[in-house]
Amino acid sequence: xxxxxxxxLLTVSxxxxxxxxxxxxxxxxxxxxxxxxxxxxxxxxQNSAQHWYNYLINDEIxxxxxxxxxxxxxxxxxxxxxxxxxxxxxxxxxxxxxEFSNVYLKKFYEKDLSSKRWSIRMNALxxxxxxRIEALLDTCQQFEKTKISEEEYxxxxxxxxxxxxxxxxxxxxxxxxxxxxxxxRRLFALLEDDVFIRLFEDFNSWTTKIQFAAIDTAAVxxxxxxxxxxxxxxxxxxxxxxxxxxxxxxxxGVIDEIDPYVPFVTSDMWEIRLMVAKIFQHVPLNYTYAxxxxxxxxxxxxxxxxxxxxxxxxxEGIAKLQQFLESSNDPYAxxxxxxxxxxxxxxx
Amino acid sequence: MxxxxxxxxxxxxxxxxxxxxxxxxSVIRSRLTMTAVFFKVANSSQGxxxxxxxxxxxxxxxxxxxxxxxDLLFQLADGMHWGIFFLQxxxxxxxxxxxxxxxxxxxxxxxxxxxxxxxxxxxxNNSVNFETLLDKNKHKLADDEQPTWSVEQVTDYRVxxxxxxxxxxxxxxxxxxxxxxTTLENLDIPHYTLDVSTYEDGYxxxxxxxxxxxxxxxxxxxxxxxxxxxxxxxxxxxxMPNEKKFIIYMMSERNSESATLNAYEGGVDExxxxxxxxxxxxxxxxxxxxxxxx
Numbered sequence: 001x002x003x004x005x006x007x008x009l010l011t012v013s014x015x016x017x018x019x020x021x022x023x024x025x026x027x028x029x030x031x032x033x034x035x036x037x038x039x040x041x042x043x044x045x046q047n048s049a050q051h052w053y054n055y056l057i058n059d060e061i062x063x064x065x066x067x068x069x070x071x072x073x074x075x076x077x078x079x080x081x082x083x084x085x086x087x088x089x090x091x092x093x094x095x096x097x098x099e100f101s102n103v104y105l106k107k108f109y110e111k112d113l114s115s116k117r118w119s120i121r122m123n124a125l126x127x128x129x130x131x132r133i134e135a136l137l138d139t140c141q142q143f144e145k146t147k148i149s150e151e152e153y154x155x156x157x158x159x160x161x162x163x164x165x166x167x168x169x170x171x172x173x174x175x176x177x178x179x180x181x182x183x184x185r186r187l188f189a190l191l192e193d194d195v196f197i198r199l200f201e202d203f204n205s206w207t208t209k210i211q212f213a214a215i216d217t218a219a220v221x222x223x224x225x226x227x228x229x230x231x232x233x234x235x236x237x238x239x240x241x242x243x244x245x246x247x248x249x250x251x252x253g254v255i256d257e258i259d260p261y262v263p264f265v266t267s268d269m270w271e272i273r274l275m276v277a278k279i280f281q282h283v284p285l286n287y288t289y290a291x292x293x294x295x296x297x298x299x300x301x302x303x304x305x306x307x308x309x310x311x312x313x314x315x316e317g318i319a320k321l322q323q324f325l326e327s328s329n330d331p332y333a334x335x336x337x338x339x340x341x342x343x344x345x346x347x348x
Numbered sequence: 349m350x351x352x353x354x355x356x357x358x359x360x361x362x363x364x365x366x367x368x369x370x371x372x373x374s375v376i377r378s379r380l381t382m383t384a385v386f387f388k389v390a391n392s393s394q395g396x397x398x399x400x401x402x403x404x405x406x407x408x409x410x411x412x413x414x415x416x417x418x419d420l421l422f423q424l425a426d427g428m429h430w431g432i433f434f435l436q437x438x439x440x441x442x443x444x445x446x447x448x449x450x451x452x453x454x455x456x457x458x459x460x461x462x463x464x465x466x467x468x469x470x471x472x473n474n475s476v477n478f479e480t481l482l483d484k485n486k487h488k489l490a491d492d493e494q495p496t497w498s499v500e501q502v503t504d505y506r507v508x509x510x511x512x513x514x515x516x517x518x519x520x521x522x523x524x525x526x527x528x529x530t531t532l533e534n535l536d537i538p539h540y541t542l543d544v545s546t547y548e549d550g551y552x553x554x555x556x557x558x559x560x561x562x563x564x565x566x567x568x569x570x571x572x573x574x575x576x577x578x579x580x581x582x583x584x585x586x587x588m589p590n591e592k593k594f595i596i597y598m599m600s601e602r603n604s605e606s607a608t609l610n611a612y613e614g615g616v617d618e619x620x621x622x623x624x625x626x627x628x629x630x631x632x633x634x635x636x637x638x639x640x641x642x
Contacts, residue, residue: 045523049523049526050530053526053527053530057527057530057531057626079523080523083521083523083524083527084523084524084527085623086521086524086601086622086623087521087524087527087599087622087623087624088524088527088623088624088625088626089623089624089625090625090626090627251605
């Protein structure tokens with residue numbers, strides 16, 4: 001049995017009590033600091049919100065009240081700027097936020113980038129991109145040379161895509177990190193149109209994830225500028241590229257000629273036939289009816305269903321389907337046409 | 349004193365008064381402008397050898413043939429004036445009508461003995477009574493020196509009454525909610541005053557009961573909201589018996605075809621994708637209210 005003297009036990013418990021006491025004091029101080037931080041932030045938010053509105057929206061002159069004094073006021077400004085940028089689209093507002101951030105927030109984020117805490121560095125990288133703090137581009141490039149995480153590198157790519165698209169394309173080409181499709185989409189969404197379109201110039205040199213992301217981003221951007229690029233991909237050897245290009249063209253919704261799409265009506269892949277049936281929604285029925293009738297008799301349920309939907313949404317669609325019912329012998333196509341007519345009439 | 353020449357086949361002054369009072373009130377209720385035109389035979393056609401009785405008949409028949417089924421033609425008790433109430437028509441349309449019929453009267457031989465002048469009153473409020481309207485227009489046409497085919501104007505009743513509109517902003521983000529509130533409070537829409545309230549979630553809006561009043565109610569809300577989202581509120585408002593009084597603007601971060609279609613099919617008046625331009629929102633709201641009155 002271990003023998004412990006009472007004095008030793010008392011000493012140990014005394015030390016533990018002191019440690020506990022110090023730890024409690026530390027927690028209380030930290031809590032107090034947090035509360036103080038939140039108070040200052042909220043007060044600044046409350047007092048300056050109207051000034052910000054007047055400066056950003058009403059074009060009133062800049063007031064020194066808006067300049068942050070300390071980290072808590074920066075946090076308040078972050079909240080204000082993020083709310084404006086998320087909800088309001090206005091070049092003037094964006095420009096004012098950019099100008100202000102480059103002058104008054106730069107030093108805060110510069111310091112944050114050298115923080116030991118990952119979350120603080122990430123926040124700084126997000127804000128640099130969101131508020132367009134171009135003055136920190138060199139600092140960012142220096143930051144890249146330090147040991148950074150994958151997430152930080154991804155944010156850096158976002159920053160490059162905004163400030164230095166050339167560098168962004170270079171980095172994407174040489175990047176050892178492979179991102180997911182959705183991550184590439186997030187990167188490409190920020191690119192200016194003239195830079196983004198360059199992804200299509202040497203399309204086959206990219207990895208499939210980049211290729212897919214580029215096509216999907218073109219679809220989301222819904223810019224008519226990309227129609228020709230997507231049409232070129234319709235002859236691509238990879239079916240997935242063809243399907244995505246067709247989807248992109250459908251999303252953009254401007255079909256200037258139907259000839260490039262006609263061969264897909266007899267494609268071996270039902271997904272391609274389905275996309276053609278969808279694309280024909282954007283073309284007058286008298287140009288497409290013959291093909292849609294063919295697709296209405298397709299072996300695949302999805303294709304038949306889409307063809308019927310495309311027909312019925314047109315003004316003379318119901319009449320065409322009824323005409324089809326009278327002349328067709330295909331029981332599946334007849335069933336689909338009947339169902340679609342009933343559904344359409346029910347929704348009227 | 350002139351001999352009274354009354355044409356029997358059109359309505360007479362005493363018969364029209366009751367109709368006028370109903371029409372005047374419906375101007376306010378339906379927000380549809382009414383315009384009254386009064387005609388008088390111009391001085392130069394009086395005192396000639398032409399039978400005034402025949403001219404009177406001809407004028408009545410001519411005017412009757414030119415009006416729409418919704419217009420009300422009548423002859424005044426003095427037999428020298430005719431009136432037409434043009435429902436759902438502004439002064440601009442009525443002036444175009446006058447230009448057209450005056451051109452026919454001056455160009456076609458069969459009407460060469462008719463010479464008229466007119467007075468136009470656009471009515472957009474209910475502060476006018478029938479007798480005053482007649483007096484003012486008769487007074488306008490009383491000057492014998494007025495040229496033939498001239499068109500006078502009574503402008504006393506053209507200002508529509510100021511209407512109170514309730515505005516509810518339902519947005520979770522406090523800063524943007526305040527931005528919208530300030531923007532809409534400062535929005536100047538002629539003849540409307542906006543009574544703006546803000547809510548941070550759908551439930552507090554529904555609890556407020558402010559939407560149960562009879563006022564025109566502009567609701568600017570997000571599609572995604574805590575405690576009852578925007579689409580649920582849309583459904584509740586559109587199920588109400590007086591749902592037409594709601595003008596619903598839905599804000600969303602989703603720019604997809606299906607989300608937009610879904611919102612319009614649910615009954616929104618405008619679907620606005622965030623981020624959007626505040627000036628464009630203001631313009632849309634102004635245009636919405638401008639369409640209220642003809």
